[in-house]
Amino acid sequence: MKREIYGEDHETFRKSVREFLERSVIPHVEDYAANKAIPREFWLEAGKQGFLGLEIPEEYGGAGAGDYRFNAVATEELSKVNAALGSCWGIHADITAPYLVALGTEEQKQRWLPGVASGEILLAIGMTEPSGGSDLAALKTTAVKDGDDWVINGSKTFITNGYSADLIITAVRTSPEKKARGITLFAIPADAPGFSRGRKLDKVGQDESDTAELFFEDVRLGDDHIVGELDGGFIHMMQKLPQERLGCSISNIAHAKQILLETLQYTKERHAFGAPIGTFQHSKFLLAELFTQIEVSEAFLDQCVVAHDKGELTPVDAAKAKWWSSQIQNDVLDHCVQLHGGYGFMNEYRVARAWRDARVSKIWAGSNEIMKELIGRDLGL
Ligand SMILES: Cc1cc2nc3c(=O)[nH]c(=O)nc-3n(C[C@H](O)[C@H](O)[C@H](O)COP(=O)(O)OP(=O)(O)OC[C@H]3O[C@@H](n4cnc5c(N)ncnc54)[C@H](O)[C@@H]3O)c2cc1C
Numbered sequence: 414m415k416r417e418i419y420g421e422d423h424e425t426f427r428k429s430v431r432e433f434l435e436r437s438v439i440p441h442v443e444d445y446a447a448n449k450a451i452p453r454e455f456w457l458e459a460g461k462q463g464f465l466g467l468e469i470p471e472e473y474g475g476a477g478a479g480d481y482r483f484n485a486v487a488t489e490e491l492s493k494v495n496a497a498l499g500s501c502w503g504i505h506a507d508i509t510a511p512y513l514v515a516l517g518t519e520e521q522k523q524r525w526l527p528g529v530a531s532g533e534i535l536l537a538i539g540m541t542e543p544s545g546g547s548d549l550a551a552l553k554t555t556a557v558k559d560g561d562d563w564v565i566n567g568s569k570t571f572i573t574n575g576y577s578a579d580l581i582i583t584a585v586r587t588s589p590e591k592k593a594r595g596i597t598l599f600a601i602p603a604d605a606p607g608f609s610r611g612r613k614l615d616k617v618g619q620d621e622s623d624t625a626e627l628f629f630e631d632v633r634l635g636d637d638h639i640v641g642e643l644d645g646g647f648i649h650m651m652q653k654l655p656q657e658r659l660g661c662s663i664s665n666i667a668h669a670k671q672i673l674l675e676t677l678q679y680t681k682e683r684h685a686f687g688a689p690i691g692t693f694q695h696s697k698f699l700l701a702e703l704f705t706q707i708e709v710s711e712a713f714l715d716q717c718v719v720a721h722d723k724g725e726l727t728p729v730d731a732a733k734a735k736w737w738s739s740q741i742q743n744d745v746l747d748h749c750v751q752l753h754g755g756y757g758f759m760n761e762y763r764v765a766r767a768w769r770d771a772r773v774s775k776i777w778a779g780s781n782e783i784m785k786e787l788i789g790r791d792l793g794l
Contacts, residue, residue, distance in 0.1 A: 445498075451497070453532070464502075468507075476530075481722045487506070495621060507656070507660040510536060513582070516641035535577055536574065538581070539627055540552070540584045542570060543626075562633040562635060565601070584647075597639055598646040611625060616773075659731050662738035668771065669707060696752060699748060706744070706745060713733075739775045
């Protein structure tokens with residue numbers, strides 16, 4: 414089905430992202446996986462091309478696109494290369510940078526946004542703690558006022574870009590008695606005394622991304638590191654989570670679609686019993702179903718993008734997009750593995766890695782159970 418939401422400017426932008434990926438990234442992605450990290454050169458080059466500051470106003474070095482469709486295009490193209498590129502770029506440019514843009518003071522914007530747009534300041538977002546991620550309001554990392562300073566103690570885990578980030582927007586408890594209304598966001602620089610990182614976590618998939626534990630031991634920061642309102646962090650996160658979930662959803666479907674297209678090609682080339690395996694009725698019907706699932710999902714997501722651009726994407730619709738897209742992605746990729754037979758289980762095949770990479774999408778950005786909880790509540794249940 415023809416997609417109607419993208420115009421000439423978006424397609425020109427898509428072409429430039431693709432050219433950048435083909436020239437500077439795809440030849441090196443095997444190294445990214447082997448080193449379990451996306452190198453700084455990627456960020457600097459992406460910054461130079463203007464791909465990191467899409468939401469950052471021009472006066473702070475960004476593109477000030479003011480149109481979420483550009484984020485969506487970048488997410489799609491990166492995720493087609495592999496899911497980790499989509500998620501790491503997403504954490505930096507599509508998820509964390511918008512907190513600084515929307516909530517930062519003038520001084521904070523001048524201090525950090527030019528480096529965020531250029532790739533010199535890599536961002537991460539720290540919400541999840543070892544004791545739990547779903548129940549965000551129960552987080553335990555604290556910031557206690559001591560003179561002019563806040564003294565931060567605690568830890569975060571599973572933080573994407575965590576091993577290499579320069580600045581981490583971190584949710585901490587500032588008013589213990591106020592539960593969800595006692596959480597504040599701090600921008601914590603990685604060179605702050607008392608900040609340390611644990612090991613690079615050994616994941617089942619998305620080898621290219623670095624995911625880490627972060628520790629805060631008497632990290633002292635002033636008020637000028639608070640992002641947004643004191644004690645307003647929970648509300649800020651709730652306001653920003655729909656965009657995070659939409660970005661993840663776009664990535665999920667773009668990733669699955671790309672591997673499905675590659676699988677279709679494989680089923681035309683691979684023969685069994687004297688015929689291409691795709692021509693067996695089972696495979697043909699299955700592929701028909703999978704392409705339908707992808708295109709129908711894409712149509713819903715495109716409507717979410719339009720709604721988001723108008724400021725009308727509801728948290729419930731974002732939750733629907735997130736659980737649905739991750740389920741479809743995982744279902745589609747599981748069938749793609751099956752259609753590849755034994756090769757589908759070999760790490761050297763893109764389909765095998767894509768299948769591993771996809772598993773986390775049902776867990777992060779709010780697990781699918783939490784998404785259904787939100788939707789169920791909206792149904793009055
Ligand atoms: C690779 C990776 C990267 C990540 N990147 C980041 C990041 O950059 N920043 C960040 O802050 N976090 C990140 N996360 C954390 C992720 O968001 C959490 O893992 C997720 O929110 C779930 O939290 P949890 O792991 O503590 O599971 P738990 O909260 O312990 O949940 C365990 C299980 O219980 C279920 N459950 C919990 N509560 C309910 C309920 N009320 N009803 C029904 N079921 C429920 C969950 O759905 C899940 O199945 C990342 C995780 C991974 C794996």
